[in-house]
Amino acid sequence: xAADPFRGDEPLEPGSVIGIIGGGQLGRMTAIAARQMxxxxxxxxxxxxxxxxxxxxxxxxxxxxxxxxxxxxxRMSDVLTYEFENADADAAEAAxxxxxxxxxxxxxxxxxxxxxxKGALRRNGLPTADYRAVTSExxxxxxxxxxxxxxxxxxxxxxxxxxxxxVIKTADGGEAYRQLEGxxxxxxxERFVPFKLEMSVVCAxxxxxxxxxxxASENIHSNSILDTSIVPARVxxxxxxxxxxxxxxxxESLDVVGLIAIEMFLTQDDELLVNELAPRPHNSGHYTxxxxxxxQYEQLVRVLCGxxxxxxxxxxxxxxxxxxxxxxxxxxxxxxWSGALSVPGASxxxxxxxxxxxxxxxxxxxxxxxxxxxxxxxxxxxxxxxxRRA
Ligand SMILES: Nc1ncnc2c1ncn2[C@@H]1O[C@H](COP(=O)(O)OP(=O)(O)O)[C@@H](O)[C@H]1O
Ligand SMILES: [Mg+2]
Numbered sequence: 001x002a003a004d005p006f007r008g009d010e011p012l013e014p015g016s017v018i019g020i021i022g023g024g025q026l027g028r029m030t031a032i033a034a035r036q037m038x039x040x041x042x043x044x045x046x047x048x049x050x051x052x053x054x055x056x057x058x059x060x061x062x063x064x065x066x067x068x069x070x071x072x073x074x075r076m077s078d079v080l081t082y083e084f085e086n087a088d089a090d091a092a093e094a095a096x097x098x099x100x101x102x103x104x105x106x107x108x109x110x111x112x113x114x115x116x117x118k119g120a121l122r123r124n125g126l127p128t129a130d131y132r133a134v135t136s137e138x139x140x141x142x143x144x145x146x147x148x149x150x151x152x153x154x155x156x157x158x159x160x161x162x163x164x165x166x167v168i169k170t171a172d173g174g175e176a177y178r179q180l181e182g183x184x185x186x187x188x189x190e191r192f193v194p195f196k197l198e199m200s201v202v203c204a205x206x207x208x209x210x211x212x213x214x215x216a217s218e219n220i221h222s223n224s225i226l227d228t229s230i231v232p233a234r235v236x237x238x239x240x241x242x243x244x245x246x247x248x249x250x251x252e253s254l255d256v257v258g259l260i261a262i263e264m265f266l267t268q269d270d271e272l273l274v275n276e277l278a279p280r281p282h283n284s285g286h287y288t289x290x291x292x293x294x295x296q297y298e299q300l301v302r303v304l305c306g307x308x309x310x311x312x313x314x315x316x317x318x319x320x321x322x323x324x325x326x327x328x329x330x331x332x333x334x335x336x337w338s339g340a341l342s343v344p345g346a347s348x349x350x351x352x353x354x355x356x357x358x359x360x361x362x363x364x365x366x367x368x369x370x371x372x373x374x375x376x377x378x379x380x381x382x383x384x385x386x387x388r389r390a
C-alpha cells in the first residue's frame with residue numbers, strides 16, 4: 001500500500017510514481033523537478049508527444065474525460081495531481097478513489113467554474129470584484145444595472161488566456177450576452193476593475209496545514225495572456241505582505257493540499273481583489289526555478305510526496321518573459337536562441353511543442369540581476385533577440 005501523505009504516513013519513497021493529469025508545460029516542469037528528486041512520472045494527456053510526456057516514464061494517451069484511462073493512470077501512480085484546472089473533474093475524482101489526488105477533486109470543481117470560485121471566495125469573506133452569475137439574457141440586463149460599468153462578461157467554465165471573455169464599455173442591448181451564450185453552462189458578469197497593476201502569489205500547503213508563499217509577482221498581460229512577470233513586484237512591502245496573507249487565507253479556506261496560485265488586482269486605492277485561482281503551478285511562478293531555493297515545481301513534488309516544504313527565499317530580483325508562438329511565426333520558425341542566450345543571466349526554457357501558433361505558450365526566458373530594472377531590461381532584450389527584433 002502506497003504511503004498517503006493525507007493520513008500522515010511516511011513520505012513516498014524515491015522511485016514512487018507521481019501521476020499527472022495533463023501533459024502541458026506545467027506538468028513537464030513538475031516532472032523535471034520530480035525526476036531530480038528520484039521520483040517517476042506518469043502522464044495522462046490526449047496527445048502522445050505532449051510536453052510532459054517527453055520527460056515522463058509512462059504515458060496514458062486518452063481524452064481527459066475517459067474515466068477508465070484516469071483509473072489506469074491511478075493504478076500506475078502512488079499519488080496524483082493535475083496541471084490545469086480544466087481537467088475533467090469526474091474522471092479526476094474517479095482516479096482519486098484509487099490513489100490520493102492533490103489538490104482534491106472538490107478544489108478542482110470549485111476553481112474550474114468562475115461562479116463557484118467567486119462564491120467560495122465571498123462566503124469566506126475574501127475580496128473580489130462585484131459580479132453576478134448570468135444564465136439568461138434578463139440576468140445579463142439586470143447585471144448591467146446592478147453593477148457599475150464597465151464590465152467583463154466571461155464564460156464560467158473552460159476559459160483561459162482571455163478566451164471566452166468580452167469587455168463591455170457601455171451598456172448594450174444584450175449583444176455581449178448573445179456572443180457568449182451557450183459556450184458554457186453559465187456566464188459571469190464582473191465589474192471591470194481599473195487596476196493599478198496585477199499580481200499573483202503561489203501558495204503551497206501540505207497535508208498537515210503548513211503553508212509557504214512564494215514572493216509575489218507583478219504581472220503584465222498582453223491580449224489577456226501573461227507576458228511578463230516581475231519579482232519582487234514594484235509595490236510597497238505592506239502590499240506584498242497583504243497579498244501573501246490573502247493567498248494563505250484562500251489556500252486555507254479551500255483546504256488546498258498542493259499548490260494554489262492567486263491572481264489579484266491592485267486597485268487605484270491599494271485594495272487587493274482576487275481575480276482568479278489556479279490549483280496548480282502557475283505561469284507567473286516560472287521564475288522560482290532559477291530565483292528561489294525551492295521552485296514551485298519542487299514544492300509541489302514535496303507536498304505530493306509528504307516531504308517538508310522547502311525554503312522559498314529568493315536569491316535575486318528576476319523577470320520572466322513568455323515566448324509565445326509569435327516569436328516563431330514572425331521569424332519564419334527560426335528564432336535566434338544564440339542571440340537570446342548571449343544576454344547575461346538569461347535562462348531559456350522551451351516546452352517541446354512542435355507547432356507554433358500565435359498566442360500559444362512555447363517557452364519562456366528568465367533573467368536574474370542585481371535590480372529588478374536591470375532584470376527587466378535584460379529579459380526584454382533577450383526575447384527581442386530571439387525574436388530578431390534587436
Ligand atoms: N474584472 C476584470 N477587470 C479588469 N481586468 C480583467 C477582469 N477580468 C479579467 N481581466 C483581464 O483579463 C485577464 C484574463 O482574465 P482572467 O479572469 O484571469 O481569465 P484567464 O486568465 O483564465 O483567461 C486578466 O489577467 C486581466 O488582465
Ligand atoms: Mg487569469
